[in-house]
Amino acid sequence: MGAGNTLVFKPGAIFILAVLMAESCAGHDKHVEPRKLISTTDDRPGSISIDCGVNEDYPDEQSGIYYKSDSDFVKAGENKQVSPRYILTHPQMGQMLQTLRSFPEGKKNCYNLKPEQGKGHHYMFRAMFYYGNYDGLQQPPSFEVYLGVNFWTTVSCSNDMTFYYNEIIQFLSTDTIDVCLVNTGSGIPIISALELRLLNDAIYQIESRVLGERIRYDVIDNNFSTTRYKDDVYDRIWKHITFPGASLNKTMINIDIQDSNNNYRIPTEILKTAIQPSNRWDSLSYWFKMPTDYFERDLYVYFHFAEIVNTTEDQRREISITLNGVKLAPITLEYLKPLSIGPQNFPIKGFVNFSIDATAESSLPPLLNAFEIYMDVKFPTSPTHLVDVDAIMDIKQMYKISRPNWQGDPCVPGAYEWSGLHCGFENSTMRITYLNLSSSNLEGEISSSFFSLTAMVSLDLSNNKLTGPVPEFLAQLPKLKVLDLSGNKFKGQIPKALMEKSNSGTLQLRLDENLDLCLIDTCENNHKRMVRPIVASAVSVVALLILLSVLLIICIIKRRRQKGAKLKEERSMKSKNKTFTYSEISNITTNFTMVIGEGGFGKVYLGTLNDGTHVAVKVLSSSSKQGYKEFQAEAQLLIIVHHKNLVSLVGYCDEDDNKALVYENLVNGNLRQHLSDGNTNILSWIERLQIAVDAAHGLEYLHNGCRPPIVHRDLKTSNILLTENMQAKIADFGLSRAFSTEFASHISTCPAGTPGYLDPEFHSSGIINKKSDVYSFGIVLLELVSGQPVILRGEEPIHIIELINPLIERGDIRRVIDPRLQGEFNINAAWKAVEIAMACVLPLGIQRPDMSQVLLELKECLDLETGSRETQKIGSQILNNSLEIAHPLAR
Ligand SMILES: *[C@@H]1O[C@H](CO)[C@@H](O)[C@H](O)[C@H]1NC(C)=O
Ligand SMILES: *[C@@H]1O[C@H](CO)[C@@H](O)[C@H](O)[C@H]1NC(C)=O
Ligand SMILES: *[C@@H]1O[C@H](CO)[C@@H](O)[C@H](O)[C@H]1NC(C)=O
Ligand SMILES: *[C@@H]1O[C@H](CO)[C@@H](O)[C@H](O)[C@H]1NC(C)=O
Ligand SMILES: *[C@@H]1O[C@H](CO)[C@@H](O)[C@H](O)[C@H]1NC(C)=O
Ligand SMILES: *[C@@H]1O[C@H](CO)[C@@H](O)[C@H](O)[C@H]1NC(C)=O
16 A cells, blocks of 8 residues: 555535535526427436426437427426526536426325336436426425335425436336335425436446435546436436646547446546546545434445556556455556456445555556445335236226326335225235225226235225226225125126125125116026116115016016117118028129138128128028028127227128028138248238237227127137228127027037137136137237137147247247247237237136226237337437537537
């Protein structure tokens, strides 16, 4: 260790709490300049930059960062501008500090960030705050900031021209994360900017700790400017300080950080300058003390070096670092090679005291280019059980619940629990145990997401407009003690299991004031399964039970009348739908000459109507004819089902033994043909997603748009037909049910489904329901994304799920997706599509989503794909432009 003078720099007192940077500038009477309107997104992957309080996204020409407005990230708050006298003109932050967003309403308001790369990576989060007397009250607020569910920092704004920022580096284990501002009663929370940057996973990673930046210095002359993006690829903000007595040396030669294997990627401009004491024997010493509140926190110091002198043979620079009394191994620097030292494997607490000396072997003095100090940030709180969070988010979205405090995590921190909801620990995980959504204007059916809330004890959905059946799964929530469904419009029958629980006293069940709820067993077992309004006047549940037998009769009569009336009405509207005689059918098909397909029910012929329209005529084979007792009634039912994603039934023939169905003809064949190996015209990824959305739309309509709901029972790729414009339409719906022989009494002989597509639950239960269709749809989706057939015929036939499952478990999405696409797809959209498919093919029907949810998710998936295309296109243009601005010398 060298003897002699020690140069000491003590900035410790400047750093109080979260205040990492304070800056004073003279005020300017300058107004906010109009922003350029270019619609694009940030040009760097893994980056989110939000300039809070602006109305439009804009590229900041000075920093080269593309800032977005808050609108996609936060629902509450108001846009504000700092008062003109307070406008800061900082070269790298100026514009973003001119606006801010304030949150006068609510205790907790959150920004929801969804980085493109998702979970499993290290990110740097940075929040900036500048009060700037925006409200003219000269009353700077103080408030708390949370990252996810954990306290991040307290922000105490000041009334001078000082702005604050705080940075944290965290490994994300969820795909989205909230940054929440919490009003603690000391003024309205504000925020000026929020930035998120994807880091290399190899850097700043200490076990699984969360690091808070305390100091990041480029040792150079002491001035107020900073270095950040684009000099720094990770957009770290470097402040400049000087070591008194040390001399600054600079090389003019470029240091290539891209080629070096130093992952810290310290900006070239920073590495090109270094300080050294003028005397060979002097040290470079630094001392920094933590505020007392943080005295127990572990600190981590990172040193960054690069030799900038082309040493001659008799010169040599070897240096040793002594950090808080511990001497680190000596290091020899190589000319223009970046070298980073850190983190430490011994505890550093309370203060940092280092000195850098030349070793005895060294002929040159010590040298330093830059250093950083991070603090271990305690994030002790775990978020609510992820399954519960996903479920409640789905519920919030599905029913469009817009309660002001339904932001961030539903349960933690406990003081900011969502309204109408309580939580409790189960096996040291926070779970939702109580949910009260009474009188919340909920519409639609009960979401299957409720089934995921398995810790639920009390669920109150009373006084809403909920419709559809009371789902059976409610009886399977293991902890449920209170269930209030009163005052809704539920239809159908109360599940037996639910009644049993209620009767045995384990469940407090309320179902009163549901006028359309049918309490009669026979409703469900009836072959037609028609669920119609039973009575139109207000009758309590008890009265209904008493009047059971009388009502049963009314029920049947009324149903018949309604059905007849409805059909008449529909048919007069659609006069094109018609019945054909057998000779007409024979004419249309020119004596059954052109066979275009053969299905389970018979051959399909191409035909032409008198007006020239092409049709597909399905002639039911004689072997399967006997059972069609209600052919006419069922055909009439199907004829009134119209949807853009369903193949229309134009008419039918029902003449004694001759039965035929006449459908619109689709020119582009079926989906199976398009996916098969022989096909040369490969469906693009976006076409596939569009087809998936179309098919989901059609199926969703059958399930939820028809009364009674129609279960397809035989969905497969060969039943999805394509129009000229590649719009998908589902064919053959309703056939298996309507035309299967004596279905109710001979379950085992019923021709339901196709091998590979058939709901595995069918084997045990013998029941086909909506969720069976969801399963088949999942298989179709897997075929669509992978291009594989449902069963791969080889020595051992392999089912598509067995084929794909191992690839998904390995995270090998690129091998899941059809290789013929040659990588032409958005990886996030691909993951999402596969995840949807896998949810649809879960073994138990109850685990599978409803088609309405599948449709919603697929639409998002399509948006993701189309969105990413536009981004890619425009993003690269911006990158090129700003590169020219930033490096004029590079040309
Ligand atoms: C501050 O230091 C940076 C880095 O050396 C330099 O580019 C800038 O000109 C300096 N600014 C002032 C005001 O001295
Ligand atoms: C470093 O800078 C000092 C003073 O600015 C100068 O005397 C010295 O020669 C420089 N050293 C090198 C190696 O450039
Ligand atoms: C460093 O010096 C050696 C001779 O001492 C010279 O050959 C070499 O080109 C120099 N390197 C650079 C990058 O200037
Ligand atoms: C810093 O460490 C040096 C030894 O490396 C020691 O002499 C000095 O007293 C320490 N300073 C403080 C403030 O602890
Ligand atoms: C809690 O943990 C115990 C033991 O690990 C386990 O048996 C039990 O099933 C868990 N409870 C729940 C509700 O997960
Ligand atoms: C739900 O909230 C309503 C009104 O806020 C209240 O009347 C009702 O008792 C609550 N339900 C439960 C189960 O606590």
